[in-house]
Amino acid sequence: MFCQVTPRPRNAEATRAAILTAARERFSRESYDDVGMRDIAGDVGVDAALVSRYFGSKEDLFLKVLEHCGDAPDLMDGDRATFGDRVAREAIFGSEHDGQLEHLLVLLRSIGSAKASELVRRTADESFFGPFQAWIGGSDAPVRARLAAAFIMGMEVSRELTGGQTLTREQSENMQARMAAILQDIIDG
Numbered sequence: 001m002f003c004q005v006t007p008r009p010r011n012a013e014a015t016r017a018a019i020l021t022a023a024r025e026r027f028s029r030e031s032y033d034d035v036g037m038r039d040i041a042g043d044v045g046v047d048a049a050l051v052s053r054y055f056g057s058k059e060d061l062f063l064k065v066l067e068h069c070g071d072a073p074d075l076m077d078g079d080r081a082t083f084g085d086r087v088a089r090e091a092i093f094g095s096e097h098d099g100q101l102e103h104l105l106v107l108l109r110s111i112g113s114a115k116a117s118e119l120v121r122r123t124a125d126e127s128f129f130g131p132f133q134a135w136i137g138g139s140d141a142p143v144r145a146r147l148a149a150a151f152i153m154g155m156e157v158s159r160e161l162t163g164g165q166t167l168t169r170e171q172s173e174n175m176q177a178r179m180a181a182i183l184q185d186i187i188d189g
Contacts, residue, residue, distance in 0.1 A: 028105040032116030069103040084184030091155040092176040
């Protein structure tokens with residue numbers, strides 16, 4: 001069966017952004033091994049050769065998606081003394097940067113693929129854990145960085161799975177205060 005692709009207006013930057021968005025959406029819904037360049041091209045309405053021209057291989061495109069998984073506000077921005085409070089508030093109540101679950105899903109769906117899992121590990125170490133550990137400082141910074149990240153991701157997933165906190169406002173504020181204290185303790189060591 002022949003599939004005709006509707007031509008898009010020529011705008012290289014917009015097309016590149018659309019391909020990247022389609023790839024992120026695909027990788028958040030399907031495993032790395034199940035996503036094909038033709039699938040992504042079809043989602044955007046371009047030829048698969050154009051996807052390859054802009055991004056190279058599927059591995060290169062996946063790496064680019066992983067780079068953009070860090071579009072959420074940087075954990076290290078802001079005063080270190082208020083780290084626990086501001087990160088817990090965002091994890092409990094959400095923010096204008098919601099959509100982090102999609103980024104987490106890209107990471108979680110990658111676990112089943114040996115190739116993608118290795119890329120995620122390498123990218124996470126280079127782009128996130130290395131800088132986060134340096135920011136935390138101290139001999140046990142790798143441990144504290146992993147604990148903080150796991151706690152934050154767990155709360156984000158919990159919030160997204162339930163469609164938001166199912167607690168009263170007062171209970172949510174109590175949980176935010178407790179999470180803030182735990183996170184700050186992890187960071188301060």
